[in-house]
Structure formats: structure tokens, C-alpha cells
Amino acid sequence: MGMTMSQKILAAHCGKETVKNGELISAKLDLVLGNDVTSPVAINEYNKSKCNCIFDCQKVVLVMDHFTPNKDIKAAEQTKQVREWADEKGIENFFDVGEMGVEHALLPEKGLVVAGDLVIGADSHTCTYGALGAFSTGVGSTDMAAGMAYGKAWFKVPSAVKFNLYGKLNKWVSGKDVILHIIGMVGVDGMLYKSMEFSGEGVKNLTMDDRFTICNMAIEAGAKNGIFPVDKQTLKYIKEHSKKTPVVFSADEDAEYDEVFNINLSEIEPTIAFPHLPSNTKTFKDIGEVPINQVVIGSCTNGRYSDFEVAAKILKGKKVNKRVRTLIIPATQKIFLELAQNGLTKIFVEAGCIVSTPTCGPCLGGHMGILAKGERCVSTTNRNFVGRMGHPESEVYLANPEVAIASAITGKISHPNEVVD
Amino acid sequence: MKITGKVIKYGDNVDTDVIIPARYLNSSNAKELASHCMEDIDKTFVGRVEVGNIMVAGSNFGCGSSREHAPIAIKESGIACVIAKSFARIFYRNAINTGLAIVEYDGEIDEGDTIEVDFDKGTIKNITSNTVGKFPPFPEFLQNIIKKGGLLNSLKESDNEI
Ligand code: SF4
Numbered sequence: 001m002g003m004t005m006s007q008k009i010l011a012a013h014c015g016k017e018t019v020k021n022g023e024l025i026s027a028k029l030d031l032v033l034g035n036d037v038t039s040p041v042a043i044n045e046y047n048k049s050k051c052n053c054i055f056d057c058q059k060v061v062l063v064m065d066h067f068t069p070n071k072d073i074k075a076a077e078q079t080k081q082v083r084e085w086a087d088e089k090g091i092e093n094f095f096d097v098g099e100m101g102v103e104h105a106l107l108p109e110k111g112l113v114v115a116g117d118l119v120i121g122a123d124s125h126t127c128t129y130g131a132l133g134a135f136s137t138g139v140g141s142t143d144m145a146a147g148m149a150y151g152k153a154w155f156k157v158p159s160a161v162k163f164n165l166y167g168k169l170n171k172w173v174s175g176k177d178v179i180l181h182i183i184g185m186v187g188v189d190g191m192l193y194k195s196m197e198f199s200g201e202g203v204k205n206l207t208m209d210d211r212f213t214i215c216n217m218a219i220e221a222g223a224k225n226g227i228f229p230v231d232k233q234t235l236k237y238i239k240e241h242s243k244k245t246p247v248v249f250s251a252d253e254d255a256e257y258d259e260v261f262n263i264n265l266s267e268i269e270p271t272i273a274f275p276h277l278p279s280n281t282k283t284f285k286d287i288g289e290v291p292i293n294q295v296v297i298g299s300c301t302n303g304r305y306s307d308f309e310v311a312a313k314i315l316k317g318k319k320v321n322k323r324v325r326t327l328i329i330p331a332t333q334k335i336f337l338e339l340a341q342n343g344l345t346k347i348f349v350e351a352g353c354i355v356s357t358p359t360c361g362p363c364l365g366g367h368m369g370i371l372a373k374g375e376r377c378v379s380t381t382n383r384n385f386v387g388r389m390g391h392p393e394s395e396v397y398l399a400n401p402e403v404a405i406a407s408a409i410t411g412k413i414s415h416p417n418e419v420v421d
Numbered sequence: 422m423k424i425t426g427k428v429i430k431y432g433d434n435v436d437t438d439v440i441i442p443a444r445y446l447n448s449s450n451a452k453e454l455a456s457h458c459m460e461d462i463d464k465t466f467v468g469r470v471e472v473g474n475i476m477v478a479g480s481n482f483g484c485g486s487s488r489e490h491a492p493i494a495i496k497e498s499g500i501a502c503v504i505a506k507s508f509a510r511i512f513y514r515n516a517i518n519t520g521l522a523i524v525e526y527d528g529e530i531d532e533g534d535t536i537e538v539d540f541d542k543g544t545i546k547n548i549t550s551n552t553v554g555k556f557p558p559f560p561e562f563l564q565n566i567i568k569k570g571g572l573l574n575s576l577k578e579s580d581n582e583i
Pocket of ligand 1: 066102103104123125299300301359360363364381382
């Protein structure tokens with residue numbers, strides 16, 4: 001019996017020829033990630049355990065992105081703790097305000113992850129790097145502590161579900177709609193403990209940004225990881241961003257899958273997840289008039305340059321609705337700078353949006369755009385759980401950047417065609 | 422090991438954002454986290470939970486964010502064990518790694534019931550309704566981590582081999 005792509009990466013990292021579904025293994029890690037919320041818990045665990053080694057100072061990455069620039073005194077104390085610890089331990093990849101970005105946009109951009117890597121992160125959206133052909137998955141802070149100390153983690157080898165993609169995406173449709181469509185289909189626990197392996201001739205029609213967005217939300221279907229095959233586009237991206245050498249794994253022809261879904265990309269429409277689950281998806285034929293108060297374009301899901309590029313194109317020469325606070329939050333410093341250099345910041349500001357420095361901010365209801373009771377937000381982020389962006393009685397609608405900006409213009413959830421001639 | 426306690430019950434897809442809302446993650450202090458446990462779906466929880474109570478839920482418990490603050494808050498609030506039809510995978514490993522007792526079980530349990538969980542026999546006895554059900558034990562590999570008091574301790578003792 002052959003192995004899936006994920007199983008091959010796991011086998012290679014635990015020194016075995018083959019691994020089987022359900023097998024418990026201890027594997028060597030290529031990278032261990034934490035942020036300003038999860039690292040303090042990991043550091044406390046690490047200190048309690050009296051470990052004093054770090055397995056590899058270059059393979060630990062700490063990104064201060066959730067509540068930074070520090071939202072309050074407690075957040076300031078937490079980042080201070082991480083900063084001091086990183087200095088003491090000689091952690092090279094410590095990213096603080098000025099350098100930091102939202103972790104899952106930052107790591108690929110900095111070339112810290114490449115194809116074939118095995119990565120754990122104390123953040124559930126660590127699954128994003130599957131877009132690069134890596135096995136990456138979210139864990140907790142204790143796993144992170146053990147990973148930093150010993151460079152290892154335990155895994156239950158997952159079975160996989162194959163998503164055979166074909167066709168091409170239509171206008172106003174991007175990776176976000178593909179993954180929302182899939183989550184709507186399989187449910188928030190449809191892929192529990194499993195790998196989502198994307199394949200098929202449609203893969204070549206998806207940009208790297210589409211693939212990052214799709215893998216980012218694999219966790220929203222309950223999956224352990226999402227992963228794309230490595231093709232010319234992947235290798236080009238890695239070459240442009242990293243000095244590391246990628247290792248290309250691919251699924252065996254006779255690999256066993258729990259299920260295979262055939263997805264015609266050309267049939268997917270702009271898709272919106274209504275409160276309070278990412279699986280509660282609708283397309284415009286089922287959406288009535290939904291007035292909104294806020295729009296957020298940003299996050300590790302859709303805070304990349306191409307997301308702002310398409311939004312600015314729609315917005316150019318128009319204004320956002322006076323009653324909609326529109327927050328533009330580029331995910332990294334590089335993207336922030338590119339928006340300024342290429343005139344996008346001007347378009348957004350003149351239209352009545354604000355453009356913020358990188359932060360997770362409102363995505364997790366941290367700061368920079370918290371919702372009051374009864375308020376509604378269209379957001380390009382990845383979760384719309386109860387209270388995710390503020391008051392427990394506020395509502396988050398997940399959408400692609402095109403729908404988000406169109407909604408900012410009209411003041412209600414809108415298809416981009418409503419605002420473009 | 423046996424735990425007997427009164428049940429506090431929730432539904433499916435209880436996510437870590439409602440177990441401990443992100444607005445409180447600017448602290449990693451267990452007591453402080455516990456004082457806000459479950460507040461976005463159940464404002465009464467903190468006031469009524471007693472040491473030794475058992476939390477029971479539906480499928481996909483602990484989905485969403487990887488925050489270990491969630492099992493920490495539940496444990497610190499006094500909950501002795503969480504029983505759910507299924508657990509989201511990061512919550513599952515966090516619970517094992519931090520030593521919060523969890524059980525995957527699909528039997529009838531209602532709010533307010535008193536139940537007895539026998540970890541050695543793998544049985545759950547509902548004292549209120551006088552019924553008994555079985556649950557599968559953890560694989561040996563994981564039992565080893567639990568017995569040694571969490572992941573880091575188990576690593577230390579076994580000379581870095583997980
Ligand atoms: S942007 Fe949102 S989902 Fe992404 S890492 Fe930050 S808080 Fe998590």
C-alpha cells in the first residue's frame with residue numbers, strides 16, 4: 001500500500017521507510033513556531049521543566065503579532081517576557097514590531113519554510129505552509145516547549161482525503177471561496193484528524209496566494225493539515241524567497257484515501273460564511289439584504305498583496321459607505337510598504353479606509369476594530385465564532401477581499417458586480 | 422483512577438474562543454483565565470462550577486484556536502474531567518500534554534446528572550439514570566505521557582525519546 005504526501009513527509013522525519021494510518025510516531029522537526037499569546041505559556045512550561053537547551057536556535061521562530069503593537073499593559077508584559085527569553089536563549093528568528101507580520105504570511109515570505117519541511121506551531125493556522133508542500137500543523141504551547149527543547153513532536157499518522165481540483169476559477173472568485181465552499185460541504189469537523197490533500201489539473205490554475213488561503217483554513221474543517229503538490233509555481237516561489245533547499249515529496253499512485261472529492265473550480269461562486277461557523281456558507285442567490293458596520297481586509301488568510309490589489313482595483317475612484325468602518329491591514333511590513341509604493345495606500349485612504357501596520361488585531365477580537373453588541377462585520381479572516389471579533393452578540397461574515405470591499409462601498413453584503421460597471 | 426461528579430453540559434462545536442475569549446489572552450495566569458471560563462456561551466458557569474464537576478459536550482469539543490489557555494482555564498475552574506463525543510485534535514493533544522482528563526464517549530448524560538468515570542475499566546456509570554457505558558482506553562503511548570504527568574516530564578525521563 002502506498003503512502004499519501006503527508007505520510008511520506010512524516011516517514012522521512014521519523015527515520016522509517018513507511019508509516020501507516022493511526023501509527024503513533026516521534027518525528028524530528030524542521031521548525032517550531034510561537035506567537036505573543038502562545039509563547040509565554042510555552043516559556044512557562046519550558047522553565048518549569050528545567051530544560052536548558054534549545055535544539056537549534058535557528059529553527060525556533062517567535063512572532064509578536066496578536067496584540068502588537070502592545071494593546072495594553074498585560075500584552076506589553078507578555079511580549080517583554082518573550083523578548084527577554086529570546087535574547088537569553090539566542091533565538092535568531094524573533095520578530096518584533098518593525099519587522100513582524102502576521103506569522104503565517106511572514107514565515108513563507110522570509111523563506112523560513114520550504115517544501116518537505118515538518119513544522120509545528122503553537123497556532124492553529126500553522127497548517128498554512130502546506131501550500132509550499134510542507135507538512136505543517138498547529139499544536140499547543142506544551143508541544144511548542146517540548147519542540148523547542150528537543151526538536152521533536154509526537155504525531156498520530158493521519159489518513160487523508162483527496163480533493164481533486166479541475167477547471168479554472170471565475171472572476172471575483174479566489175482561494176477563499178474554494179475553501180469556504182469545501183468547508184460548507186464537509187462541515188467544521190468533516191476532516192477531523194485527517195490530511196486534506198489537494199491535487200489534480202486545476203492546481204496549476206491556482207496562484208500561490210490562493211493555495212496559502214486554502215491551506216490556512218484546512219483547520220476550519222477540523223483537518224490536521226492541508227497540502228498541495230509541489231509544482232513549477234511552488235519552486236519559483238521558494239527560490240525567490242528562501243535560501244533553503246526544498247525536498248519534493250509526492251503521493252504514491254496507490255496511496256489510500258478515505259474519500260475523494262472532485263471539485264470543479266469553474267462552478268465555485270463568491271461564497272460567504274454566515275455567523276457563527278465557517279461551515280455556514282451561502283452564495284449570493286441565498287443572501288438577502290444584510291446591512292453591515294465594519295469591513296476588515298487582512299489576516300493570515302487574506303492579508304497578502306494580491307488581496308489588496310484586487311480590492312483597490314474595485315475601490316479606485318469610489319468611496320466606502322460613511323457608516324462602514326473599513327480596516328485595511330496588510331499582513332507584513334513588506335506588503336505594507338508595497339501598498340504605499342504602488343499607490344494603493346492612497347486609494348484606500350482617499351476612499352475613507354484606514355491602513356494599519358501589520359497585526360492580527362481584530363481577527364481574534366484583540367484590538368484595532370472590536371465590534372459592539374449587534375454589530376456586523378464582513379471580514380476576510382478565517383473564523384466567525386461567537387464573540388470572535390468582540391461582543392458575544394456581534395456577527396462576523398467571512399468573505400473574499402472582492403466581496404469585502406464591495407460591501408464596504410454599499411454598506412451591505414454585496415457581490416462585486418454591484419459596484420463595478 | 423475513578424472520578425465521580427456532577428455534570429455541566431454543553432452542545433456541539435464548543436470552540437476555544439468561547440472557552441476562553443481572546444480578549445483575556447493577554448494573561449497566562451491560570452486563575453485569571455479560569456475567572457472568564459465559558460463566559461461567552463454561559464455567563465453562569467464561573468459562578469456555579471464546583472471542584473470535581475464533570476463537563477460533558479457533543480462533537481468537535483475545543484475546535485478553533487490552539488490556545489492551551491483553554492484546557493488550563495477548564496482545569497483551574499475545578500472541572501475534573503471533560504467528556505465529549507469527539508474532540509478537535511489540537512485540544513485533544515493539549516489536554517493530554519497538560520494533564521486534563523478527557524474521555525471520548527457517546528452515551529446518554531444530562532445536565533445535573535451524577536456520573537462515575539472509571540479510567541482503569543473504561544466505564545462511565547450514570548448514577549442518576551442508573552446506566553453504564555464503555556469508552557476505549559488511550560493507546561499506551563499516550564497513557565505513558567499522562568502517567569508521567571505531561572509531555573515535558575515524560576520527555577525528561579525517557580531521555581528525549583517521545
Ligand atoms: S490573523 Fe487571525 S487567524 Fe491569523 S494568526 Fe492572527 S489571530 Fe490567528
